[in-house]
Amino acid sequence: DAKTTQPNSMESNEEEPVHLPCNHSTISGTDYIHWYRQLPSQGPEYVIHGLTSNVNNRMASLAIAEDRKSSTLILHRATLRDAAVYYCILQRTGAQKLVFGQGTRLTINP
Amino acid sequence: DAGVIQSPRHEVTEMGQEVTLRCKPISGHDYLFWYRQTMMRGLELLIYFNNNVPIDDSGMPEDRFSAKMPNASFSTLKIQPSEPRDSAVYFCASSRFPWGSYNEQFFGPGTRLTVL
Numbered sequence: 006d007a008k009t010t011q012p013n014s015m016e017s018n019e020e021e022p023v024h025l026p027c028n029h030s031t032i033s034g035t036d037y038i039h040w041y042r043q044l045p046s047q048g049p050e051y052v053i054h055g056l057t058s059n060v061n062n063r064m065a066s067l068a069i070a071e072d073r074k075s076s077t078l079i080l081h082r083a084t085l086r087d088a089a090v091y092y093c094i095l096q097r098t099g100a101q102k103l104v105f106g107q108g109t110r111l112t113i114n115p
Numbered sequence: 116d117a118g119v120i121q122s123p124r125h126e127v128t129e130m131g132q133e134v135t136l137r138c139k140p141i142s143g144h145d146y147l148f149w150y151r152q153t154m155m156r157g158l159e160l161l162i163y164f165n166n167n168v169p170i171d172d173s174g175m176p177e178d179r180f181s182a183k184m185p186n187a188s189f190s191t192l193k194i195q196p197s198e199p200r201d202s203a204v205y206f207c208a209s210s211r212f213p214w215g216s217y218n219e220q221f222f223g224p225g226t227r228l229t230v231l
Contacts, residue, residue: 041220048119048206048222049158092158101146101210102171103220105158 025078027093119223133195140209
């Protein structure tokens with residue numbers, strides 16, 4: 006499985022945008038980029054995924070570099086509830102396994 | 116839908132005892148996954164099933180661990196005998212067979228296991 010690299014931790018303020026980076030220089034053409042997050046004392050939950058184009062949903066936006074070697078998860082207006090560990094994961098098309106790295110621990114200041 | 120259900124939520128046992136963790140996946144989901152999370156090793160996939168059949172158990176740490184899925188609505192993860200290093204949070208997740216490019220995994224709340 007191709008590897009992802011994320012900062013160990015980030016900090017932001019409530020109601021401000023947050024940009025969470027992820028590097029995946031060995032990504033293959035059939036790898037999807039997924040983001041999950043894990044709130045304190047809960048199981049991980051899906052956030053967003055994409056292949057080549059930028060994606061938006063009600064939770065976040067995913068910006069994918071043109072060469073696909075990096076991506077950024079964007080929380081447009083962070084709330085205290087967004088404090089969590091965010092995982093960037095590559096998954097080959099049709100594969101079922103998710104391989105979690107250490108993720109980025111996001112702290113939101115009131 | 117109630118989501119993925121796991122029981123018990125907390126389990127404290129003594130070394131050498133048998134431990135059984137239970138999971139009920141979301142109805143209609145074809146895939147079931149067991150994960151383990153520790154501070155040292157993070158979140159690791161132990162085993163996953165498709166249509167009740169184990170597909171990949173390469174993450175199962177050793178023979179003390181076994182998992183079964185007797186039907187589409189129930190799975191167990193058993194540790195016998197348990198050891199202190201098995202202390203972790205165990206998550207169960209399920210997903211639907213992918214229609215298209217992707218299938219989201221839905222995680223349960225986890226079982227926190229402490230082996231004394």
